[in-house]
Amino acid sequence: MRAREFESPRVEDRFRGLLEAAPDAMVIVDGSGTIRLVNAQTETLFGYQRAELLGRPVEMLIPGRFRAHHSVHRDGYAVTRQVRPMGAGLELHGLRKDGSEFPVEISLSPLETSDGLLVSAAVRDVSERKAAEERFRSLLESAPDAMVIVDDNGTIKLVNAQTETLFGYPRKELLGRPVELLVPERFRSHHKLHRAGYATNQQVRPMGAGLELHGLRKDGSEFPVEISLSPLETSDGLLVSAAVRDVSERKAAEARINELAALVESSQDAILAKTLDGRITYWNTAAQRLYGYTAEEAIGRHVSMLAPAEHKDEIILLLERLREGEKIEHFETFRLTSIGRMLDVDVTLWPTRDPGGRVIGACAIVRDISDRKRAEAELTALYKQQKHIALTLQRSLMGTPPAIPGLPTASRYRPATQGAGVGGDWFDLIPLGAGRVGIVIGDVMGRGLEAASVMGQLRAAAHALAKTGMQPRQLMQALDAVVADLDVPDQLVTCCYLVIAPDTGSVTTCSAGHLPTLVAVPRDGTRRLPAPVNAPLGVGDVLYQQSTVEIPPGATLVLYTDGMVETPGSDIEYQIDVLTAALSDAFTSGAGLETVADHVLATLLPDAEAHNDDVTLLLAQFPAAPLATATTELPAVASAVSEGRSFAVKTLTEWDCAHRADDARLLVSEVLTNAVQHAEGPLVLHLRRTDTELAIEISDQSPHLPQPRPAAEDDESGRGLILVDTLADSWGVRPTDQGKTTWFTLRL
Numbered sequence: 001m002r003a004r005e006f007e008s009p010r011v012e013d014r015f016r017g018l019l020e021a022a023p024d025a026m027v028i029v030d031g032s033g034t035i036r037l038v039n040a041q042t043e044t045l046f047g048y049q050r051a052e053l054l055g056r057p058v059e060m061l062i063p064g065r066f067r068a069h070h071s072v073h074r075d076g077y078a079v080t081r082q083v084r085p086m087g088a089g090l091e092l093h094g095l096r097k098d099g100s101e102f103p104v105e106i107s108l109s110p111l112e113t114s115d116g117l118l119v120s121a122a123v124r125d126v127s128e129r130k131a132a133e134e135r136f137r138s139l140l141e142s143a144p145d146a147m148v149i150v151d152d153n154g155t156i157k158l159v160n161a162q163t164e165t166l167f168g169y170p171r172k173e174l175l176g177r178p179v180e181l182l183v184p185e186r187f188r189s190h191h192k193l194h195r196a197g198y199a200t201n202q203q204v205r206p207m208g209a210g211l212e213l214h215g216l217r218k219d220g221s222e223f224p225v226e227i228s229l230s231p232l233e234t235s236d237g238l239l240v241s242a243a244v245r246d247v248s249e250r251k252a253a254e255a256r257i258n259e260l261a262a263l264v265e266s267s268q269d270a271i272l273a274k275t276l277d278g279r280i281t282y283w284n285t286a287a288q289r290l291y292g293y294t295a296e297e298a299i300g301r302h303v304s305m306l307a308p309a310e311h312k313d314e315i316i317l318l319l320e321r322l323r324e325g326e327k328i329e330h331f332e333t334f335r336l337t338s339i340g341r342m343l344d345v346d347v348t349l350w351p352t353r354d355p356g357g358r359v360i361g362a363c364a365i366v367r368d369i370s371d372r373k374r375a376e377a378e379l380t381a382l383y384k385q386q387k388h389i390a391l392t393l394q395r396s397l398m399g400t401p402p403a404i405p406g407l408p409t410a411s412r413y414r415p416a417t418q419g420a421g422v423g424g425d426w427f428d429l430i431p432l433g434a435g436r437v438g439i440v441i442g443d444v445m446g447r448g449l450e451a452a453s454v455m456g457q458l459r460a461a462a463h464a465l466a467k468t469g470m471q472p473r474q475l476m477q478a479l480d481a482v483v484a485d486l487d488v489p490d491q492l493v494t495c496c497y498l499v500i501a502p503d504t505g506s507v508t509t510c511s512a513g514h515l516p517t518l519v520a521v522p523r524d525g526t527r528r529l530p531a532p533v534n535a536p537l538g539v540g541d542v543l544y545q546q547s548t549v550e551i552p553p554g555a556t557l558v559l560y561t562d563g564m565v566e567t568p569g570s571d572i573e574y575q576i577d578v579l580t581a582a583l584s585d586a587f588t589s590g591a592g593l594e595t596v597a598d599h600v601l602a603t604l605l606p607d608a609e610a611h612n613d614d615v616t617l618l619l620a621q622f623p624a625a626p627l628a629t630a631t632t633e634l635p636a637v638a639s640a641v642s643e644g645r646s647f648a649v650k651t652l653t654e655w656d657c658a659h660r661a662d663d664a665r666l667l668v669s670e671v672l673t674n675a676v677q678h679a680e681g682p683l684v685l686h687l688r689r690t691d692t693e694l695a696i697e698i699s700d701q702s703p704h705l706p707q708p709r710p711a712a713e714d715d716e717s718g719r720g721l722i723l724v725d726t727l728a729d730s731w732g733v734r735p736t737d738q739g740k741t742t743w744f745t746l747r748l
Contacts, residue, residue: 024107025123029058031116033074045125047097058121063095077108077119094123103130145228146244150179152237154195166246168218179242184216195240215244224251270366273352276323276359278303278315290368292338306335308342322351322362332369344373393452401429405692406623407437407500410593412601414615416563423614424451424493425561426459430466433732434695434743435502435688438466439620441514441559442495454486458493458537469734469741472497472510473546476534480512483538493537496559502623503688503695505553510546512537515565518558518580519551526583529557555622556593558583563613564604579604593619626688628655634672636681636700641672644685648696655689660746663727668696670720671742675700679739689748693729697743705733705740 019026019037025045028037035053043050046061053060058074059067094104103126111118140147140158146166149158156174164171167182174181179195180188215225224247232239264271270290273282280303283295291298291306304315311334321328327350335345346367351359401411409429416423424444432438440462444451461482465475475497483493496514498507509517509529513536517529532545551557558579565575582603586596597619605615630651634640648668652661668685675683679702686697706721724731728744 022122025125027053027058027061027121027123028111028118029121030118033058033071036118042123045096045123046094052097061094061123063093063101066093074119094125102127143243146246148174148179148182148242148244149232149239150242151239154179154192156181157239163244166217166244167215173218182216182244184214184222187214215246223248267365270368271363272298272303272366273361273363274303275361276319278319281361282363287366290337290343290366291335297338308334308336311335318349319362322349323359325351325359327351335366343368344370393449396456401427402431404429404431404437406435406502406690408593408621410597410619412597412615412617414563414601414605416614423563424455425563425614425616426455427559427616427618428459428463428466429620430463432466432469432499432734433730434697434745435623435626435690435693437500437620437623439498439500439557439559439618440466440495441561441616441618442493443514443561443616445492445494454483454491454493457486458482458495462495462497466497469732471546471735471737472499472508473544474735476510476512476537476544480537480540480542480544484540491538494562495537496531498557498559500551500557500620500622502553503626503629503686505550505622505625506548507551507557507622508546508548510534510544512542512544515560515562515576518583520556520558520583520587521552522554522587526558526580526587528580551622553622553624556587556596557618557620557622559616559618559620561614561616563615564600564617566613575604593621626690628689629687631684631686634681634683634685636676636679636683638676640676640681640683641669644672644683644698645669647685648687651687652694657689657694657748660694660748663746664694664696667724667727667744667746668698670723671698671744674706674720675702675742678702678704678706692748694746694748695743696746697741699736699739699741701739703735703739705735706742 019028019039022039022041025042026037026039027035027042029035035056035058038050038053040050042048042053046053059070062070092104092106093101095101105124105126107122107124109120109122111120140149140160143160143162146163147158147160148156148163150156156177156179159171159174161171163169163174167174180191183191213225213227214222216222226245226247228243230241230243232241264284267284267286270287271282271284272280272287274280280298280301283293283298287298288294304312307315314333318328318331327348329348331347331349333345333347335343337343346369348365349362352361352363354360401409403409407429411427413425424446425442427439427441430438430440440459442455442458442462444455444458458479462475462479465478470478476495479493479495483491492513494512494514496509496511496517498509498517500507507529509531511517511531512534517531518526519529520526530549531547534544535542560579562572565579566572567575579600582600583596586599591599597617600617601615630647632644632647634644645665645668648664649661652658652664672683672685675681675698679700681701684697684699686699688695688697724744729747731742731744733740733742
């Protein structure tokens with residue numbers, strides 16, 4: 001516009017009218033930056049009256065921190081003089097009269113006048129737009145996914161913090177770069193085609209529907225993504241917003257789910273799912289094989305179709321337990337197939353829950369155990385048969401001790417409840433003649449047929465050796481040699497041998513590592529029988545010792561094996577004390593031996609099916625003293641025979657046993673004659689009488705045992721022992737520490 005046109009009043013009025021009608025604040029300044037003209041919008045925007053602005057420097061409308069730079073930019077504009085936005089690429093701010101700042105956009109236009117250059121500045125408050133942009137950026141930053149905004153050339157214009165985190169690039173390394181930077185190399189050429197196609201078909205949709213999409217991190221690693229595209233029409237043209245989500249975890253979860261699904265389908269066990277009201281919702285291939293129903297036939301039906309009539313209520317109870325969140329493991333029951341065949345099954349059920357933890361259904365794993373049940377039944381029958389055979393063998397090897405007149409006993413044997421029950425325990429009662437009784441108890445370490453075999457051989461050997469009348473220490477020495485001869489590696493045997501002599505009221509004991517014998521005395525409690533403890537049989541090179549202890553008539557000897565007192569986690573000495581207390585309690589009550597034995601077992605072995613070793617218990621009540629005894633000592637001379645005969649006849653007459661005096665006189669004469677001829681004195685003649693028997697013993701100082709032998713017709717000797725064997729009810733010879741004792745009995 002030329003100056004003369006501007007100065008024309010009519011033109012000036014028209015100009016002022018246009019200025020006032022402008023939607024933006026219009027500020028016209030001269031070359032020195034002085035405000036020459038403003039419109040009403042300027043007053044409204046900046047809060048000044050027009051008079052307060054005219055003639056003032058334009059910097060009054062600029063925050064103080066920008067004023068120095070503004071004068072420089074203003075001088076530069078005087079040189080370039082072109083219509084353009086002011087401060088392109090900069091954040092511009094205006095300053096109101098009240099001191100508040102606000103963001104602005106300014107467009108500059110030069111005006112040539114007669115007074116020189118004027119510059120028209122159109123000022124627009126962009127507070128709302130900036131606020132909207134800020135809200136947009138905040139929304140962008142708060143988005144859970146990586147947001148990448150590109151223009152129609154594929155140049156990245158905007159990203160959020162999630163994009164930096166996901167791809168590993170700082171924001172400044174992405175802005176202005178092609179979006180293909182984030183796409184693996186092998187997909188880039190196709191990506192450009194897809195991007196161009198989207199520009200012609202703008203709609204909100206997933207990118208690459210049906211395709212596997214991948215992102216590329218700065219470190220070169222790839223990861224699966226999902227991308228949602230949205231078009232944004234702006235004044236600068238089309239922008240495309242891409243929401244990028246890393247689906248690595250979901251893909252891995254899907255892979256795991258697929259694997260699990262494959263496992264479920266390939267499982268040999270029937271797997272089914274159901275609702276809490278029992279409707280079947282899943283049925284795998286194994287379920288079809290097991291029950292005979294296809295998935296189509298089973299799904300939707302009630303699970304009770306699989307239960308026999310007598311188990312229908314069981315289904316209801318199981319569903320109730322599942323509703324309570326209970327897991328049910330290895331529940332054994334019966335189920336029906338589609339053709340009505342009954343199955344033994346093992347069922348494991350567990351509740352399924354929604355994300356909130358509420359039980360919404362249940363799953364079941366069902367295994368056919370029919371074959372296992374049949375095998376178990378067969379195995380049980382076989383086990384019972386084998387155990388019966390083993391116990392028969394055990395009892396056969398252990399033998400049945402004879403009842404001994406005058407010696408009340410009670411015994412218990414319990415085989416081990418594990419394995420075949422065969423063990424190495426044994427006991428025996430051995431009549432030794434003349435009122436004496438041998439008691440032996442032993443335990444071969446270990447279990448099984450080998451232990452039982454060793455036990456059988458030792459029992460037979462002990463019985464035979466005891467019959468010779470040898471003393472306990474001698475018998476134990478002999479058994480030690482037997483164990484060595486058996487040549488069983490690492491085989492140890494505990495054993496205890498006692499000899500009861502009622503006429504002397506004594507017990508002679510030798511123990512080879514066995515548990516202590518207990519003595520229960522009426523009204524005097526229970527105590528341990530004193531005896532030296534020797535090494536177990538099988539150790540070798542052991543000199544066994546014995547001891548003799550007096551026992552009152554009526555006392556009870558208690559012998560047992562370690563199965564009675566040896567339990568896991570318990571001290572064996574403590575258990576022996578428990579046994580002692582149980583015996584004291586039982587005998588205090590005056591119970592008989594059988595009752596005492598039962599009480600002891602019930603106290604120490606309350607669970608009859610839970611001991612892993614065989615158990616032996618023997619109670620033997622010491623016999624009452626003989627009715628009468630008589631003893632005389634004789635020299636080893638010929639006259640001793642006559643003197644002995646007279647003593648025997650006189651004693652029997654006094655005992656009202658004259659009817660056996662003749663036999664007794666003849667037998668005493670024969671035995672004394674042998675002693676005088678073949679042994680050393682002094683000689684001891686001892687007679688003992690009980691209710692049923694007369695026992696006579698002749699002891700001498702010679703260790704040589706007499707041997708019966710056939711005598712020729714012209715022999716003057718050799719008939720004595722044959723005569724004894726013929727007339728006596730029983731007879732024998734036993735060695736003693738001083739020599740030997742020959743004895744015989746006559747029944748009364």
